[in-house]
Amino acid sequence: MKALSQTIIAIMTMSWLNTGMAIPITANSGISFNNDMVIATGGQLPIGLESIDGPPSYSFLTNSSLYAPDAVxxxxxxxxxxxxxxxxxxxxxxISTSTRNAGTEGSISSNNTQLYQIRELEIIPDGSNDVSERGLWGNGVAQASLTTSVFDTRATSEVSFEREFTFSNQNAFAMTFGIQGVFEMDMFAIANGEHSVAEAFATLDMFFSSSNILDIQFADISPYSTNQTESGGNASISLIRETNVAGTGHLSLTGMASASGLDGGGAQQALGGSVMSYAIGITLQPGEEITMSHLVTYSNLAAIEQRVTEVNEPSSLLLMLFALGISIFRKQYSIEL
Structure with a gap:
């Protein structure tokens, strides 16, 4: 009985692994971005305008896996x-890697984020240490490649940076101040070969909220530019911006790219980018506060994985092996009794 069980497991395992997947197979995705802003032209803020920041919240994770016995x-x-x-x-x-064959096969993921934040140069110090400028930029990649043997392999990169700001008008009269900056991103997703998947996602967002109705005006400093390219028939990319900040509270740029490989279908590719240089004018009533969450998130995926599909009717071979196993189990059980 034990020998038969091992035989059944071995046959089932070989049937699952024997997919006939043609190699080489590759999947790649990448993102780069830039998100800068200057508050009230930087330097000394207008008298009575406070720009206070809260504690930062961030995470930057990578994970790679190669299900091979010699993976490093x-x-x-x-x-x-x-x-x-x-x-x-x-x-x-x-950075995270899981590879074999001296690093030539497997998966790799990485991300790198850089940021700065400048306090105002106070001519008349008021002890508030106001923020006058902030910027984040960085990149992320995920790669998966198989050239000699087929093993499931996956790479992921996930990043999030967020900080909340409070702008307040300490004057006895309404005041308007501006924020100028840029949202810029480029991304790609390329999959070549059966069971290959590549995905990239990013959002650059400034979310405003107030107990009053938002009084914010938006303008492009230079013409908004965007380009999107899809090829192979199994790839897509979308780049969307939100500029109705007075209505939604969001000033944002979001991008998504994906590609799925086909057996013999050639490379599936999605790539593109956008640049948005902007200026917004914010009007605050006397004593009014407005909060702004400055958020950057981006992620990458590259994977080559055999999908386990649901089979409605088991094959006759598996049914025969199962019936044979049950028969021998009953016979052995009767003898032991």
């Missing part, structure tokens, strides 16, 4: 805290 794994992260000027930013980076 490596993971590392690095943080450098600086960021008082654009030329000396804080950096947050992570």
């Amino acid at each position: 794994d490596f993971d590392d992260t690095d943080i450098v805290i600086a960021g008082l000027t654009r030329d000396a930013p804080s950096t947050f980076s992570s």
